[in-house]
Amino acid sequence: MINTIRKINNNGVTLILNLFKKIIQSARAQIPPPTVEKVKIYARSEHTISRAQISDNALKVLYRLQKEGFEAYLVGGCVRDLLLGREPKDFDVVTNADPEQVRKVFRNCRIIGRRFRLAHVHFGREVIEVATFRGDGTAQNDAQVLNQEGRVLRDNVYGTIEEDVWRRDFTVNALYYNIKDFSVADYVQGMEDHRNGILRLIGEPSTRFREDPVRMLRAVRFAVKLGFKLHPDCQQALHGAAALLSSIPAARLYDEVLKLFLYGYALQTFEMLRHYGLFQVLFPDTERSLADQDNDFPRMLLVRALQNSDNRIADGKTVTAYFLFAALLWEPVRLSALQKMREGQVEYMAYQDAANEVIARQVRYTAMPRHISLAIREVWALQPKFTTRVGSKPSRLLLHPRFRASFDFLLLRAETGGVDAELAQWWQAYQNADENEQRKMTQPSRKSTGGKPRKRMYRKKSTSAPTDV
Structure with missing residues (x-):
């Protein structure tokens, strides 16, 4: 009896849905x-x-x-x-x-x-x-x-x-x-x-954006690339429509981000995306870190990174997606790592865990390929290692496959006040020095040994007579 009632109810719902469908199609x-x-x-x-x-x-x-x-x-x-x-x-x-x-x-x-x-x-x-x-x-x-x-x-x-x-x-x-x-x-x-x-x-802007929300990103990209002004109707429709992008697959948004930032107009694009509230949909962690900062360092680093990217493209040089994403997501990683260090984590592990968390959230919005996310992690993970300038670690760091990109990122941080400029200058000199000079540069300073040369430790030789067998 109960099953019969359920079937009747289900059939009734189906008939109603079909009726509404026919009415909508007819309209x-x-x-x-x-x-x-x-x-x-x-x-x-x-x-x-x-x-x-x-x-x-x-x-x-x-x-x-x-x-x-x-x-x-x-x-x-x-x-x-x-x-x-x-x-x-x-x-x-x-x-x-x-x-x-x-x-x-x-x-x-x-x-x-x-x-x-x-x-x-x-x-x-x-x-x-x-x-x-x-x-x-x-x-x-x-x-x-x-x-x-x-x-x-x-x-x-x-x-x-x-x-x-x-x-x-x-x-x-x-x-x-x-x-x-x-x-x-x-x-x-x-x-x-x-x-x-x-x-x-062409047509009513709000309707066209609902049909395909990626058109909002295309509007920004073309306006910047062509040097055109957005029509007032288009501007009005853009305001408040950013949430429509949440319905777009993250993989497609990743492709759109590359078109937005890797074709020579990254800085202007960044400013325009923020103006219309589109950037916060693509990079929510970054937008929050920019909004919460009392100083302008995070924005300065991003602006410098995007400007450098534009300059490289203008000079006919290549730019890489992973370096761009490393710059765009650095501030959320840095803030998270600082919090973890305050909770007792060592610096290296704090940055590693922060990187994993930020990237795990970011791929929900722009699904970057695995080889890109791995490269981003390497650039970030090497940043704390630049502070070690004694012993054999600097020479080993110099041989790392991702050293060049990581050093460029260090320079970016130094230029915008995120790290002591002297550190970047030391690494610049270390790269250009010959082997003997590099060895001298990585020896412990006398400050760390009380102003006296560090004594070498010798192992005491055994004086016992050999045992006859």
Whole structure:
């Protein structure tokens, strides 16, 4: 009897849920598709893009698709960068051919992605990404899935170029270069925003951020990278929306952090992320340590680290993700280690335990790979060892694989008042000294032996006669 009642209740709940689902889907179906402005075509004489600036492999893809009877355009960041006179990092193609049709045209093609399927056409190390025009997405079906907050989880709805425009994020990223007549098609006044240096979202900003909260990070990144101003509507939507990022997988946020901080605009990006409350979602421990400090040392170290990173990239030098994260998370580690030492832990173990705890919390927000977290721990673990300058320990530390990065981190701390500058100067001199000079530098000073040379201890030789066997 009880089981029968339960089945009736369950069936009733299911019927109600299905009814609500049909009502919601019906309401969505009645919403008219978003409209875009009438397209404006900019002829070759009205823009600065030349075929000579475009990758030969991208041209091959465009011409081949058109030869097979499909539409094909360059779109997105490559068109934007070409108009700015910059060399694009990569070239993206959009077409009315679906991924399977693209694969039939190119034998060197691989289809990737679940959230939105893409075709990658491989030419050695260069990959040309080919996407199919996306539909307007007003109706949710098996090809498109949204969660309760409105974030797109899967999106394989195909459509026309007019619908595809609506699905792009910013107007300056929605310009289509047509290889057929070398024109640029503009449906959303992207060229005008481009000329005025305005970064404007296509559609209602709050809705677009809910669809994909990572767009908030992209807005900051593009504004800083391009030197554009955020449109007032975009600024207003950013304030108070940072919590939406908590729904994004930590692995994806790690990738976004690398794009934010490792491309030459780290310092400006850091300031802008904090302005809109986005930094505290990515690095909550760091934000708390910055807010709680009476002095400005933590912020000074971060600013100097980010500025040094930008300078290295400007000089054509490499920067590493682990060094950046070591700087971003150092203050939480230092504060935790100090507390542990006050509780009686020795310095080395205090820093080791603090590092483990901070990284364990951080990977919940930005899931860094294991080799990155191990490198960060090594940089931090070597910091207390720099205080030992006598005996054989300095020479052994010099041979550590992570010594160079750890010493650079020591210099960073010395420059911002986190450690005595004399210590960094000593290690700089020690590295440059020859072997004899290094030996002299690591001998105990007379202060530690009462002002007198330290006496050598000799083992007393045995004077007993050998025993006959």
